[in-house]
Each structure stands twice: as structure tokens, then as C-alpha cells.
Amino acid sequence: MIAVLIIAITAALVLAVLSRTIRIVPQARAYPIERLGSYNRTLSAGFNTLVPGIDRIRAKIDLREQVVSFAPQPVITEDNLVVHIDTVLYFQVTDPRAATYEIANYLQAIEQLTVTTLRNVIGGLDLERTLTSREEINAQLRGVLDEATGKWGIRVNRVELKAIDPPKSIIDAMEKQLRAERDKRATILTAEGLRQSQILTAEGAKQSAILTAEGQRQSQILMAEGQAKAIDIVFTAIHEGRPDPELLAYQYLQALPKIAEGQGSQVWMIPSELTKALDGFAAAFSGGKNPARPEASNGVVPQPGTAIGRG
DSSP states (O other): OHHHHHHHHHHHHHHHHHHHHEEEEOTTEEEEEEETTEEEEEEOSEEEEOOTTTEEEOOOEEOSOEEEEEEEEEEEOTTSOEEEEEEEEEEEESOHHHHHHTOSOHHHHHHHHHHHHHHHHHTTSOHHHHHHOHHHHHHHHHHHHHHHHGGGTEEEEEEEEEEEEOOHHHHHHHHHHHHHHHHHHHHHHHHHHHHHHHHHHHHHHHHHHHHHHHHHHHHHHHHHHHHHHHHHHHHHHHHHHOOOHHHHHHHHHHHHHHHHHSTTOSEEEOOHHHHHHHHHHHHHHTTSOOOOOOOOTTSOOOOTTOEEEOO
């Protein structure tokens, strides 16, 4: 019974010693080790051994990239406006020994350094530049933080401004300005559209007038060509037919009733050539004799080249 108790106690002691001697470090972790109170080495991922009672783990450092978001901080711009800015920081521990022994609390130190740097950067910018220069602000913050945290064994990968909140009065003024700007652009676009429409309408009217004038010109040219062709045909027919005076007199007699029907035809002239033609025409019907001219009802015989009036 005593022997069993001794064996059990011995086994428990062995297990306790082994548990303090063997250390399994997970992946992406690092354990700085102190031996008799001073830094000795850093355990990497995998199987590691310690000297019980002499070595001890000082801290357990996460080597993965970490993300930390800080509460909104009031910052005064160059034009004396207070804005609240939320920041997001991406960092990674590159030296577990420096992160353990160079700074007591690196998270708190990074937060305070971020707030101080942010106030320095924003203090040199007005509100408009602050709202439109996020990339520039991020680059300046990252440069200052990375340089300051390098000696702590920490690398700052990215700094992002999550939100920039101006005062409510400024937000209202900005909304009014944006609304006025949108109305101005809408008015300009409407005027531009109306101007373009009027230009297109004028161009259409111009083209229509040009086409109408061109059509009238072509029509007049064709009519003139037709009349010229008709006159040429009549002229050719007359000269080729060689009409005698009797035919001309007959055509004139046929045209006289139409001349007399006109309202303005009160007086018309009888050319002397026509009287000669009428004499020949009458002689042709009387068998070649030239009868005496009949006297008019009023006893006046029309003389060649005289004018005859109507009522």
C-alpha cells in the first residue's frame, strides 16, 4: 500500500515536471522566455522545452496582422471647425522581444500615437481638404506611425479614416450647397438642350428652305426649257410650213372674238398687213376678184392701221 502511494506521488511529480518542461507553441505565435528574470530566447511554433523553475514564459505574442478600431476623436481643422474622425489601424508584430520589452502596452501606445498624429495632420488642413484628401491623410498617418512603432517591433500596414463627421450646421450648409450646385447643373443642361434643339430646328428649316428653293429652281428651269422647246417647235413648224397671208388672216379672225371678250379690250388695233391679208383672203373666196370693201354701218370704212373701239 505504501509502495503504491509512493509510485503515484512519483508519477504525479514526473507529470508536473514534464508539463512545465514541454511547451507546444501554436502557429503564428511567439513566446519570449526569461531565465532567472532576464530575457533568454523566443520560442517559435512547434515543440519546445523549458527548464522547470528556471525558465518562464514572459508573454504570448500573436504574429498575425491585427485590426484595431479607435473611438471617434474630436479634431480641430485649420479653419477652426471640430470634426469627429473614426480610424482603423492594421498592424503586425514583427519582433516579439521588442514588443514585450520596449513598450509596456503597445495597443494603448498605438492608439495615443494615432490620435496625436491625426490632430497634427488635420490641424494643417481646412474642412474641404479634410473631406477630399483621405488618401493623403492616410499616407501621412501611416508614415508617422510606422516610423514610431518600428522600434517597438511593430509594423503598421494600413491606416484608414472610417468616418469624418463635421458639425450638423456645416452638414446642412453643405447639403444646401450641393443642392444649389445640382440645380445649377440641371439648369445648364436644360439650357444646353434647348439651345441644341433650336440649332437642330434652324438647321432643319434651313435645309427645308434650300430644298424648296432648289425644287422651285428645277421646276422653273424645266418649265422654261419646255416653253423654249415649244416655241422652237412652233417656230420650226411655221418656217417649214411657210404660211401665206390668207392663213394668218384666218387665224387672226378666229382670235378676234376672244380678244373682244376681255373686260379691258375696249380698243384694238388692226395692222395694215392684216387688211392686205384680208383682201387676199376675200379675193380667194370670190374667185380671184377683189370686191369692194363694204362700208361700215356708220358709213366709215376702216383704214389700215386704225383703231376700232367697242361700245
